[in-house]
Amino acid sequence: MSFFKKLRGELIDIIEFLDNTHNTIVHRFERHNNEIKNNAKLVVREGQIAVFVNEGEIADTFRPGTYTLNTQNLPVLSTLKGWKYGFNSPFKAEVYFVSTRNFLDQKWGTRSPIILSDSRFGMVEVRAFGTYAFKVTDAAVFIREIVGTNQLFTTTHIADQLKSIIVTRFSDATGEINLPVEKYASNLNELSEAIFHYMHDDFAAYGMEVTKFLIENISMPDEVKKEIFELSRLEKIDLDKLTKMKAAKSMEAAAENPSGTAGMGIGLGAGIAMAGQMTQAMANQAATPPVAPGGPATLPPLPGETEYYVAVGGRQSGPFRLNGLAELVQKQVLTRETLVWKAGMAQWQPAGEQDELANLWTATPPPLPQP
Numbered sequence: 001m002s003f004f005k006k007l008r009g010e011l012i013d014i015i016e017f018l019d020n021t022h023n024t025i026v027h028r029f030e031r032h033n034n035e036i037k038n039n040a041k042l043v044v045r046e047g048q049i050a051v052f053v054n055e056g057e058i059a060d061t062f063r064p065g066t067y068t069l070n071t072q073n074l075p076v077l078s079t080l081k082g083w084k085y086g087f088n089s090p091f092k093a094e095v096y097f098v099s100t101r102n103f104l105d106q107k108w109g110t111r112s113p114i115i116l117s118d119s120r121f122g123m124v125e126v127r128a129f130g131t132y133a134f135k136v137t138d139a140a141v142f143i144r145e146i147v148g149t150n151q152l153f154t155t156t157h158i159a160d161q162l163k164s165i166i167v168t169r170f171s172d173a174t175g176e177i178n179l180p181v182e183k184y185a186s187n188l189n190e191l192s193e194a195i196f197h198y199m200h201d202d203f204a205a206y207g208m209e210v211t212k213f214l215i216e217n218i219s220m221p222d223e224v225k226k227e228i229f230e231l232s233r234l235e236k237i238d239l240d241k242l243t244k245m246k247a248a249k250s251m252e253a254a255a256e257n258p259s260g261t262a263g264m265g266i267g268l269g270a271g272i273a274m275a276g277q278m279t280q281a282m283a284n285q286a287a288t289p290p291v292a293p294g295g296p297a298t299l300p301p302l303p304g305e306t307e308y309y310v311a312v313g314g315r316q317s318g319p320f321r322l323n324g325l326a327e328l329v330q331k332q333v334l335t336r337e338t339l340v341w342k343a344g345m346a347q348w349q350p351a352g353e354q355d356e357l358a359n360l361w362t363a364t365p366p367p368l369p370q371p
Contacts, residue, residue, distance in 0.1 A: 015050075015069075016043035017097040025103070025136065026143065026153040029095040036091055042067040047101040049139040053094040058140050096147070098139035102211055103155050106132050108166045116174055118181045120332055121227060126181070126220045128170060130192070133212035134162070134203065141207030162203075166213075169198040182228040184218045191215055230331065306356070311339040311348060322360070325351075329360045336361065 015036065017027050043066050044050045050062040052074070060074055109129030118124050136142045147153045173195045179187060196213040203210050307319035312333060319342075320328065328334035336352025351357050 013037055014041045015095055023155040025099050026147050027097045028151045040069045042069055049098045049100055051096045051139050051143055096143055098136055100136050102133050102135045104133045108132055108163045110167055114171050121224055124181050124220055124224055126218055128215055128218045130214045130216040134208050134210050136207055137209045138207035145206050165202045169195050173198050188215045306342055308340045308342045326360055
């Protein structure tokens, strides 16, 4: 190879980068001794920005287009080099091609559970995962803060850092939103939108922007799910009607039992009990509790001993005797702040202000420690 052929091979006439990958963010254009021929052609395609670095300092940036590299098109680099009257070929500079397109379908997730505080369930461990998209908005800042001198920089190199930012902001946002854990599944869009705005400044500090953020799922321990399901059923089911329905079925089955006098006795007792319920219902129509705040009223009969109605999720439930109220306390449905009502009370009042209910919290053992 002659000297002139070798020289032509070392001095680059066209500087460009054709990206055939889906994850390359930055590519450094390689050439012998970083030498670029005067009046060489620079081709920057759509979705790219070319950044010239001279002796570790960012000199010039070029947006999409075709450029002839000379002192007119390299004003900052010309100033750094002191080229007042042009420069001799070749000159030295590093050229980085930065992709400005959207990098889609990036995965994120919590490696370990995040502990959240809920007003009804206490400390709850949750996991979450989803997808996000980002792009580089300031190529110079991105190279200075993230890339450094790497020849090739892909989404893999920055994935862990971005995941850490997202998980941190997810924890902050869910804590400040103060949404009950049972509402997470039905509010994924709202949570995604809130966390999306939380991350803006973090990504901007690296010359980047989050263009899309989605939460696909939030999961929690099975025992918490079970409690949430039980609470949901309690809020939806009219416990008084359910009790009456079960009692009616039991009495019907007892009356049809062909067991002689025993069956007759059971049937007679069932009839007397049913008659007693009807009489008591008629006598107690005037003792209907006021409407629970936020919920409709029901007309349950009052039994002989003191019974309370409980406001659960804005709906009226009950009546409950003391043993039933104790079960609600154990399930953390009934707290000292929960509104209750009994016959003779003018308004709904917090359960903790009722003297006869005070023992419900002192006599109830705390939850067993988890293994």
